[in-house]
Each structure stands twice: as C-alpha cells, then as structure tokens.
Amino acid sequence: xxxxxxFTVIVPTHLRAHLLRRTLESIRRQDFxxxxxxxxxxxxxxxxxxxxxxxxxxxxxxxxxxxPCGPSESRNIGLMHALGQYVLFIDDDDAYQDGFFAKLxxxxxxxxxxxxxxDCVVVNERRVTGGxxxxxxxxxxxMSGRYNEQIxxxxxxxxxxxxFSRLLLQGLRFDIHMRAYEDWDFMLAAMKNAQVEHLPIDGxxxxxxxxxxxxxxxxxxxxxxxxxxxxxxxxxxxxxxxxEALREARHRLLASCAMNVPSYCL
Numbered sequence: 001x002x003x004x005x006x007f008t009v010i011v012p013t014h015l016r017a018h019l020l021r022r023t024l025e026s027i028r029r030q031d032f033x034x035x036x037x038x039x040x041x042x043x044x045x046x047x048x049x050x051x052x053x054x055x056x057x058x059x060x061x062x063x064x065x066x067x068p069c070g071p072s073e074s075r076n077i078g079l080m081h082a083l084g085q086y087v088l089f090i091d092d093d094d095a096y097q098d099g100f101f102a103k104l105x106x107x108x109x110x111x112x113x114x115x116x117x118x119d120c121v122v123v124n125e126r127r128v129t130g131g132x133x134x135x136x137x138x139x140x141x142x143m144s145g146r147y148n149e150q151i152x153x154x155x156x157x158x159x160x161x162x163x164f165s166r167l168l169l170q171g172l173r174f175d176i177h178m179r180a181y182e183d184w185d186f187m188l189a190a191m192k193n194a195q196v197e198h199l200p201i202d203g204x205x206x207x208x209x210x211x212x213x214x215x216x217x218x219x220x221x222x223x224x225x226x227x228x229x230x231x232x233x234x235x236x237x238x239x240x241x242x243x244e245a246l247r248e249a250r251h252r253l254l255a256s257c258a259m260n261v262p263s264y265c266l
Contacts, residue, residue, distance in 0.1 A: 005036035005059060006105055008084030008166070012040050012074030013092035017047035018132060024055035026095035026205070032102045036084050040065055040074035072174035072182045079173070082166055089183070090160045095205045097121065103201045104163060114194040117162045118203035119143050125207055133207065144198045147191075152241045153249045155184040160204035162187070168194055181231045188239045229257045236266050 009027060013020050020039070027037055037060040041048050044064060052062035063077055075089060086108065090096070104118070121140050125133040146156045172190055174182050232254065241247045244263070251263040 003034055005084040006034040006086065006109075007032075007101055007163070008036040008038060008078075008082040008087045010038050010040070010075055010078030010082065010087065010089050011092055012042070012071035012078070012089075013048055014042050014069055014071075015045055015048070016092050017045065017051045019093040020048060021051045021055065022132075023090060023092055023095050024051065026097075028055060028057075029098055030096065030101045031099060032105060034084075034105070035101060036060060036082070038063065038078040038081055040077050042067070042069045042071075042074050068176070070176065072176040072178065076173045076176070079169060085166060086163045087166050087169060088160070088163050090204065093207050094160050095207070096160075097202045097205060100201065100203050104199070104203075107199050107201065108163070112165070113197050114165045114168050115162065115191055115196045116199050117143055117147055117157050117196070118199050118201040120158060120161050120204045120206050121202070122206045122208060125209060126211060127209055133209075138205075140202075142200075144200065147196050147198065149242070149246060150249070151184075151188065151191075152239065152246050153253060155181070155187065157187070158204070158206050159183040159187070160206060164190055178231060178234065181235055185235050185238060188235070192239075229254065229259050233259075233261070241266055 011020070011023060024037070024039070027035065037056055039048075039052050039056065039061070040063045042065055049062065049064070056062055061081055063081075065074065065077055067073055071091070079087070100118075104116075108116070119140065119142055121138055123138040124136045126136055127133045143157065143161055150156065169190060172186065174186050178185060236250055241250055247263040247266045250266040251261060254261050254266075
C-alpha cells in the first residue's frame with residue numbers, strides 16, 4: 001500500500017451519485033492495488049459525498065470544487081493531484097470491466113508506452129429517474145485501428161479507452177470554455193507527437209442513452225446539432241488538418257450540417 005500508484009483514474013461528476021456508484025464499484029472490484037482514484041464534483045451534493053466516503057480508499061481523493069459546472073475544470077483539478085505513472089479519465093456514468101487494470105499493468109510494466117488505447121463494450125440503456133438504468137443491449141467494440149488520421153476529422157476513440165503517460169500530460173489542460181468535445185480537443189493536443197498504440201485488452205463499459213431519458217449535456221437534438229457544428233469548427237481551428245485530403249473530409253462533414261466552410265480554411 002505504500003508504493004506509489006501506477007494508475008490514476010480521474011472522475012468528474014455532477015449530481016449523478018447513483019451512476020457514480022456504478023463507476024466506483026467497478027474500480028473497487030479490480031484485482032489491482034496500485035490505483036489512485038480522484039473524484040471531482042462541480043456542485044455540492046450530499047449523495048455524491050456519501051458515495052465517495054463509502055467507495056473510495058485511503059489513497060483516493062474526493063474534491064468538491066467551486067466555479068462553473070462542467071467536466072473540464074474538474075479533470076484539470078484531478079490532473080493537479082495525479083500521482084500515477086499513467087492517467088485515465090472516465091465519466092461518472094461509465095465503468096471498467098473486471099480485471100482491466102491488472103491486464104493493463106502487465107502490458108505497460110513490460111514495455112512502457114506514451115499513450116495506449118484499449119477495447120470497450122458499448123451498452124445501450126434507458127435511465128429511470130431515481131433508480132438504476134435499464135439495460136437494453138450491448139456490443140463489444142474492437143478499437144484496433146481506430147486511432148488514425150481520421151481523428152483530425154471526427155473522434156472515434158472514447159476517452160475511457162485511453163491511458164496517458166503522466167509525463168506526456170505535463171502542461172496540458174482541458175479547455176474550460178468548450179461546451180462539448182473538450183475531450184477530443186485534449187486528445188489531439190496530447191497525442192500530437194506521441195507514440196500511440198492499441199492494446200487488445202477489454203477496458204471500459206461505455207453507457208449510452210439514445211432516447212428522451214438521456215441526462216448528457218446538450219440533450220435536445222436542436223441544441224446538440226448547433227453546438228456540435230460550432231465546437232467542431234473550434235477544434236478544427238485549433239488543430240489544423242495535416243493534409244488536403246483531411247481538409248476536404250472536414251469540409252464534407254460540415255457541409256452535411258449545412259455549413260459551407262472552404263476546405264482551405266480547415
């Protein structure tokens with residue numbers, strides 16, 4: 001227990017204590033001890049504090065922060081306190097598969113890498129107010145090959161599938177002004193000059209909601225579509241496409257949303 005953590009897991013949370021419990025319970029079930037968990041809540045909530053008191057260990061941390069709500073600043077605070085050799089981020093409604101960290105540690109202790117990404121299971125569920133979600137369906141996703149040049153057009157790698165070397169993240173922070181896709185923006189900055197490798201390991205459960213029970217940011221389709229276009233443009237301007245073919249791909253994606261931006265601007 002005295003050894004420094006090998007992994008730090010950062011969990012931003014916002015008024016979803018019953019879902020956060022699922023996340024933390026999946027971490028407690030791991031057969032690996034060198035874990036540091038940092039939960040950062042962006043609002044005072046007794047149920048969240050109770051969940052953390054019951055499910056976090058002695059090396060873990062629960063932070064109740066002030067300021068505007070949103071996951072970016074919560075993740076940034078987590079980064080400030082991270083001690084692990086590798087850092088992972090997971091949302092408060094997702095979870096880890098059993099045995100994940102032991103398998104990941106076995107791979108990384110044999111051959112350290114700057115960034116790795118793993119496989120996941122995508123679960124479709126329906127959320128009921130005041131109760132646990134209702135499982136609808138699930139599918140395992142082989143992520144191999146998903147990190148490629150198309151990440152400059154659209155992100156195809158879920159943040160919970162990625163482990164970053166903490167040294168690689170020094171000086172990097174999530175953009176607190178973005179309404180969405182701040183994780184994609186962060187990934188592009190962190191992985192720009194890094195060696196990125198896929199490991200065939202079962203990693204996270206990514207829980208999705210495709211009906212009116214969703215509680216994710218930007219739930220209404222109109223707001224989501226508008227914000228998606230604006231935030232895509234923001235990411236595109238911050239991370240220029242490295243080739244003409246990718247600029248054309250960006251142009252076609254925006255054109256499908258009725259926004260005609262010349263490819264030379266992308």
